[in-house]
Amino acid sequence: MSKNIIHAFFLPLFLLLIVLPILALVVNLDKEGIQKTIIDPFFWSSVKNTILAAILAAGLALVVSIGFAYYHLFHKQSLVYKMANLFNDLPIALPHTVAGLALLLAFGRKTMGFLGETGAAFTLFAVIIAMFFVSYALAARALISGVDQMEPEVIDVARTLGDNPVQVYFKVVLPLMGEALFSGFVLAFSRSLSEFAAVIMFGGNLPGRTQVLASYVFTKVEVGDLDMAVTAAVFCVALSCLILSMLIVGRHRYAKS
Amino acid sequence: MLKAEGICKRYGNQIVLQQANIELDSEIKALIGINGGGKSTFLKIIAGIVREDQGKVYINGRQVNNLPPEQRKIGYVPQYPALFQHLSAEENVLYGARKNREASQDFYEQVTSILGLTEVLRKRPHELSGGYKSRVSLARALLPQPHILLMDEPLSGMDIIIRKKVLPVFRQVLKKIQIPVLYVTHDPEEAELMADSYAAMNYGEIRLVVSAAEAFEAIQNRHGPL
Numbered sequence: 339m340s341k342n343i344i345h346a347f348f349l350p351l352f353l354l355l356i357v358l359p360i361l362a363l364v365v366n367l368d369k370e371g372i373q374k375t376i377i378d379p380f381f382w383s384s385v386k387n388t389i390l391a392a393i394l395a396a397g398l399a400l401v402v403s404i405g406f407a408y409y410h411l412f413h414k415q416s417l418v419y420k421m422a423n424l425f426n427d428l429p430i431a432l433p434h435t436v437a438g439l440a441l442l443l444a445f446g447r448k449t450m451g452f453l454g455e456t457g458a459a460f461t462l463f464a465v466i467i468a469m470f471f472v473s474y475a476l477a478a479r480a481l482i483s484g485v486d487q488m489e490p491e492v493i494d495v496a497r498t499l500g501d502n503p504v505q506v507y508f509k510v511v512l513p514l515m516g517e518a519l520f521s522g523f524v525l526a527f528s529r530s531l532s533e534f535a536a537v538i539m540f541g542g543n544l545p546g547r548t549q550v551l552a553s554y555v556f557t558k559v560e561v562g563d564l565d566m567a568v569t570a571a572v573f574c575v576a577l578s579c580l581i582l583s584m585l586i587v588g589r590h591r592y593a594k595s
Numbered sequence: 596m597l598k599a600e601g602i603c604k605r606y607g608n609q610i611v612l613q614q615a616n617i618e619l620d621s622e623i624k625a626l627i628g629i630n631g632g633g634k635s636t637f638l639k640i641i642a643g644i645v646r647e648d649q650g651k652v653y654i655n656g657r658q659v660n661n662l663p664p665e666q667r668k669i670g671y672v673p674q675y676p677a678l679f680q681h682l683s684a685e686e687n688v689l690y691g692a693r694k695n696r697e698a699s700q701d702f703y704e705q706v707t708s709i710l711g712l713t714e715v716l717r718k719r720p721h722e723l724s725g726g727y728k729s730r731v732s733l734a735r736a737l738l739p740q741p742h743i744l745l746m747d748e749p750l751s752g753m754d755i756i757i758r759k760k761v762l763p764v765f766r767q768v769l770k771k772i773q774i775p776v777l778y779v780t781h782d783p784e785e786a787e788l789m790a791d792s793y794a795a796m797n798y799g800e801i802r803l804v805v806s807a808a809e810a811f812e813a814i815q816n817r818h819g820p821l
């Protein structure tokens with residue numbers, strides 16, 4: 339009985355709310371839109387900005403997550419850990435316009451910024467920071483999950499063999515966390531690719547300079563070039579599929595090894 | 596030499612160790628107790644992995660309570676081999692001795708030879724059988740030449756045939772290098788094969804006994820503190 343109920347609601351809702359919107363993009367793809375988009379230099383600069391900024395943001399997210407996971411493993415009772423843990427998931431819960439505004443106030447051009455005038459706003463650097471802000475928590479979660487799966491005995495033995503916690507972390511824990519590091523990077527990268535609100539508020543939407551794929555699609559819809567928006571959107575879908583495939587293949591490889 | 600006195604530990608309301616004492620000279624002492632009786636916690640306190648609530652630990656006459664595990668010069672062989680999977684067997688063995696590799700070359704050859712590891716040193720941990728993993732684990736703990744060795748049921752996951760094959764090899768190497776060993780087990784046969792002296796642990800207390808049989812009688816007949 340309960341099995342039939344699940345059959346009855348799962349597939350229709352999944353098809354209607356997940357598959358149909360993606361299909362809607364693909365079926366609206368037309369030749370003219372593709373031709374116009376692939377010769378648009380701003381499309382390619384937005385692709386370049388997106389990939390470059392997402393890679394750097396995910397790399398930064400991974401570096402900070404490595405630090406957080408260290409505290410999670412060795413200093414759970416410390417004030418630093420408790421404070422970081424409190425703030426860690428906040429960027430996920432915040433509306434991303436709020437994240438963008440917060441970054442603008444902290445690092446923006448106005449003197450009310452926390453650090454005063456940094457000149458960071460509306461640059462590619464701002465795009466990277468905005469992407470990092472919204473993607474860091476995903477990388478941190480992946481790494482925490484990785485360290486939680488470590489056999490405690492491995493760490494205990496390394497300590498008795500003369501390593502302090504930092505040495506254990508870099509020489510034993512991180513080399514054994516390949517899958518978590520890979521997942522953390524890919525998750526942060528894919529989240530960065532999809533970010534729009536925080537990026538547009540802090541980095542702006544300057545074609546050729548700070549415009550990313552998400553803001554390119556938004557701009558094209560806004561000016562009525564729907565066919566170009568659809569082409570760029572399908573490109574995004576293809577890029578996301580590629581990343582998810584990498585994630586699946588990577589996890590499969592680590593599972594085998 | 597190891598001396599632990601008045602060791603107490605509780606987790607919440609549960610008392611794990613209650614005034615536990617032990618002394619160990621150049622001998623292999625089996626610490627025998629039921630599962631969940633506090634044996635592993637006791638070893639981890641001696642190793643500095645777990646913090647005691649009360650009590651003192653001396654190694655070679657020096658109080659080490661405030662020292663982290665990496666400064667206690669203790670060898671630790673846990674229940675599972677816990678080999679570093681990203682390193683070869685040889686790299687695992689040399690992990691703790693890497694800082695004075697030349698000085699310990701002879702010792703390295705002696706230990707690996709007695710433990711029969713020469714043929715498998717280039718293999719990765721996942722290519723080794725359970726018996727060889729435990730041999731590598733022991734060699735790795737011995738190479739830094741610790742003052743004492745703690746072994747926490749190192750063969751518990753293996754069948755009796757493998758244990759009977761590996762135990763004499765373990766005893767041979769430990770006697771050869773004359774290191775004090777505290778060997779935790781709940782298997783009477785294993786204790787008899789390995790140890791020179793015996794202690795029984797029950798409900799967080801330790802009592803010296805003359806034989807493994809007496810230790811098992813003590814822990815099986817008591818349903819409360821010794």
